[in-house]
Amino acid sequence: MDLHFGDSKPTDEERAAIDALLGPPESAWEGASDRTDTDLRWARGGRAARERRDLLLPGLHAVNDRVGWISEGALDYLCRRLTVPPAEAYGVATFYSMFSMKPRPATVLHVCTDLACASRDSASLCAGLEARLGPAGTPSGAGFLWEKSPCLGLCERAPAALVIRAGAPTSAQVGPGMRLLGALSGEDPVAPDVTRATAVIAPATVEEAIVAATAPETAPEETAAALSVPQAGQDGLVLLKNIGVIDPYDLDDYRSNGGYTALRTAFAIGPAGVIREVKDSGLVGRGGAAFPTGVKWGATASQPDHPHYLVCNADESEPGTFKDRVIMEGDPYALIESMTIAGYAIGARQGYLYLRGEYPRALERLTNAIETARARGLLGENIMGQGYDFDIEIRRGAGAYICGEETALFNSIEGYRGEPRSKPPFPVEKGLFGKPTVENNVETLVNVLPILTMGAQAFAAIGTEKSTGPKLFCVSGNVERPGIYELPFGATLGDLLELAGPPERLKAVLLGGAAGGFVRADELDIPLTFEGTRAAGTTLGSGVVLALDDSVPLPRMLLRIAEFFRDESCGQCVPCRVGTVRQEEALHRIADRTGAAAANDIALLREVGAAMKDASICGLGQTAWNAVESAIDRLGAYE
Numbered sequence: 001m002d003l004h005f006g007d008s009k010p011t012d013e014e015r016a017a018i019d020a021l022l023g024p025p026e027s028a029w030e031g032a033s034d035r036t037d038t039d040l041r042w043a044r045g046g047r048a049a050r051e052r053r054d055l056l057l058p059g060l061h062a063v064n065d066r067v068g069w070i071s072e073g074a075l076d077y078l079c080r081r082l083t084v085p086p087a088e089a090y091g092v093a094t095f096y097s098m099f100s101m102k103p104r105p106a107t108v109l110h111v112c113t114d115l116a117c118a119s120r121d122s123a124s125l126c127a128g129l130e131a132r133l134g135p136a137g138t139p140s141g142a143g144f145l146w147e148k149s150p151c152l153g154l155c156e157r158a159p160a161a162l163v164i165r166a167g168a169p170t171s172a173q174v175g176p177g178m179r180l181l182g183a184l185s186g187e188d189p190v191a192p193d194v195t196r197a198t199a200v201i202a203p204a205t206v207e208e209a210i211v212a213a214t215a216p217e218t219a220p221e222e223t224a225a226a227l228s229v230p231q232a233g234q235d236g237l238v239l240l241k242n243i244g245v246i247d248p249y250d251l252d253d254y255r256s257n258g259g260y261t262a263l264r265t266a267f268a269i270g271p272a273g274v275i276r277e278v279k280d281s282g283l284v285g286r287g288g289a290a291f292p293t294g295v296k297w298g299a300t301a302s303q304p305d306h307p308h309y310l311v312c313n314a315d316e317s318e319p320g321t322f323k324d325r326v327i328m329e330g331d332p333y334a335l336i337e338s339m340t341i342a343g344y345a346i347g348a349r350q351g352y353l354y355l356r357g358e359y360p361r362a363l364e365r366l367t368n369a370i371e372t373a374r375a376r377g378l379l380g381e382n383i384m385g386q387g388y389d390f391d392i393e394i395r396r397g398a399g400a401y402i403c404g405e406e407t408a409l410f411n412s413i414e415g416y417r418g419e420p421r422s423k424p425p426f427p428v429e430k431g432l433f434g435k436p437t438v439e440n441n442v443e444t445l446v447n448v449l450p451i452l453t454m455g456a457q458a459f460a461a462i463g464t465e466k467s468t469g470p471k472l473f474c475v476s477g478n479v480e481r482p483g484i485y486e487l488p489f490g491a492t493l494g495d496l497l498e499l500a501g502p503p504e505r506l507k508a509v510l511l512g513g514a515a516g517g518f519v520r521a522d523e524l525d526i527p528l529t530f531e532g533t534r535a536a537g538t539t540l541g542s543g544v545v546l547a548l549d550d551s552v553p554l555p556r557m558l559l560r561i562a563e564f565f566r567d568e569s570c571g572q573c574v575p576c577r578v579g580t581v582r583q584e585e586a587l588h589r590i591a592d593r594t595g596a597a598a599a600n601d602i603a604l605l606r607e608v609g610a611a612m613k614d615a616s617i618c619g620l621g622q623t624a625w626n627a628v629e630s631a632i633d634r635l636g637a638y639e
Contacts, residue, residue, distance in 0.1 A: 008073035017066035056415035068166035096398035107144035116155035128206035157202035280456035282468035303436035320544035324442035463489030494524030512541025515623035517630035576621030
């Protein structure tokens with residue numbers, strides 16, 4: 001294979017960032033400057049080269065985090081180290097919005113313009129920044145770049161902004177025990193893919209955002225749990241019981257509140273017993289597809305092909321969704337324990353936690369939790385003396401909504417573009433690295449803990465017959481108390497909004513995020529269950545509940561949804577690649593039209609939407625028309 005390297009060379013800083021991840025190069029072929037030309041005769045190949053491909057995404061992060069952008073020389077050097085064709089690596093690097101292939105300042109201010117923030121007037125925030133700093137995407141005289149961003153997962157504190165500053169991490173910023181999981185040497189005390197400094201500004205003002213971006217040192221702020229979980233500390237909570245109650249850095253605090261009781265139960269009843277309990281509980285996936293979790297685990301466990309893998313999908317990028325972030329920040333050990341149980345049940349020895357790149361505080365707390373659990377014998381070899389080995393590696397995403405689709409996520413981990421695969425074969429047969437794989441999101445996994453501690457029957461008694469257990473809802477928009485709410489399945493939409501403080505002039509509610517559907521203000525009796533929302537002609541999705549009052553221009557919100565899907569389409573299949581563009585164009589044309597003036601474009605939208613729904617490879621294209629269709633048919637958006 002001719003790799004076609006260019007003549008560009010990495011800078012010392014770029015080389016250092018990559019070497020911190022991969023270790024020093026072993027030959028001149030890999031780019032070692034102190035080797036003789038005779039070393040060019042030796043290079044990795046075959047299986048040894050292919051097995052390093054999955055380090056491509058961490059390598060891109062290492063350079064981008066250290067320098068702020070990825071040069072041709074840095075990309076070539078990384079490709080030499082991993083024996084990856086530069087053309088393929090370029091395709092991967094340009095796939096993700098958080099990477100830049102052009103020079104830019106080390107500090108970037110990301111300002112969310114998505115649905116929840118738009119309902120809280122992020123347009124004024126962007127206008128203020130543009131007046132002070134110039135257009136988005138252009139370096140300002142203040143020494144940083146500001147960019148408009150899709151959802152940052154900070155919807156309960158909209159409008160939100162995130163500062164990311166590149167540079168070498170320091171021990172104070174990295175936190176206790178942090179290192180790059182899976183580094184070849186296994187000895188790095190500092191994770192080279194952890195950004196030097198980050199700051200969350202939410203809710204943000206123009207002045208606060210500029211101050212955060214220009215501060216010499218910033219770090220993830222601490223926020224009272226009550227801002228994200230209005231129910232924090234209340235009796236009767238199941239999934240949120242630890243949020244705001246325990247110290248997320250303290251393993252002993254977690255254990256004193258019942259932590260690791262479920263894992264002991266799992267070891268006592270064995271893998272088959274765990275799967276039986278999960279099946280009997282009626283637990284289904286909480287990411288939107290609602291597939292029975294126990295069935296998925298059982299199918300994977302029975303596969304004769306090994307190794308088996310567990311993947312936690314923590315790449316929640318659906319606009320309006322932030323529940324997984326709150327769990328990871330407030331109760332990280334619960335996720336580590338539940339992943340260990342899932343790995344034990346399916347016969348996996350390795351788990352991957354695919355984390356949104358926009359979640360710096362979750363990264364820091366999860367890494368600390370993994371390191372602490374490993375040091376205390378709760379991860380790694382011979383967990384709890386039971387003879388079971390299991391470890392977890394964090395892989396950071398880099399800004400790609402499509403990577404929430406399970407097979408696109410697998411491709412991303414493996415070092416390829418995050419494009420969905422055709423199914424079958426299904427992941428339980430051939431998933432990550434072509435091996436049997438279970439993929440679950442954060443909320444689904446943490447439900448396993450109460451299933452094992454209270455028993456399957458008690459868990460199934462919560463909720464309804466077809467939608468069992470508690471459910472987390474992400475409430476945002478024009479409500480008094482936005483945040484994560486835990487309710488048993490079966491509560492109505494009105495019950496939930498009453499807790500959050502509904503707006504006086506409620507106009508509509510978006511259920512399920514951009515891929516969901518709108519309901520009217522007089523439909524608050526819809527039961528919040530999978531079957532109840534289906535019967536009402538809408539979807540529960542990932543639990544997004546975005547309340548909009550009459551101050552929000554609905555056509556503008558629909559156009560933002562269309563812009564989101566057009567931008568996030570991976571472009572692999574024609575129906576989605578072309579359809580999302582045509583949908584956005586039509587909504588631009590009818591933004592200020594109603595009645596007969598909009599009729600032709602609405603007919604076109606229906607035709608395009610039907611084609612996307614019927615022929616797209618994955619759920620992105622299949623659901624890109626849902627919200628627009630519901631706004632037209634249910635709300636009379638253009639009448």
